[in-house]
Amino acid sequence: MGEEAADYVNRVFQKLIAVCPAWKNSADGDPTNWANMYKIELVAALKDAGVTKGEQISKGIAETRQAGKPFLPAPGEFAKACRGGDLKGLSHQTAAYRLVDKRNLLPAPKADKESALSIISSMKKAIAGK
Numbered sequence: 001m002g003e004e005a006a007d008y009v010n011r012v013f014q015k016l017i018a019v020c021p022a023w024k025n026s027a028d029g030d031p032t033n034w035a036n037m038y039k040i041e042l043v044a045a046l047k048d049a050g051v052t053k054g055e056q057i058s059k060g061i062a063e064t065r066q067a068g069k070p071f072l073p074a075p076g077e078f079a080k081a082c083r084g085g086d087l088k089g090l091s092h093q094t095a096a097y098r099l100v101d102k103r104n105l106l107p108a109p110k111a112d113k114e115s116a117l118s119i120i121s122s123m124k125k126a127i128a129g130k
Helices: 003-019 031-048 054-067 075-083 092-102 113-128
Strands: none
Touching (some): 003 054, 031 075, 054 075
């Protein structure tokens, strides 16, 4: 990780610990080592969740602040907060595709994205009465 990226992760961590002041109570062993491991896991969780924008990070910090919990969220929980839940932060097409796929509305056995978008388009027309 480059110096600029490390500085950014440190700033995010500083914001998180300002919002969650009891973080040291959950630190196992040396708080500095624990914080470094948390940052490593946080970066991995954000990468796995596809969080790539500063706005997403800001959204996660705001959601963490609103939760009012004194302890840091698990890295995966924070990544989910950055995305605003399961579907927020995704393009409208990807979110719609995932919703349709979760509800088993896609043609069997495995639908492609165009099929899902076709189903969504049909659903929109039906809702609009067209």
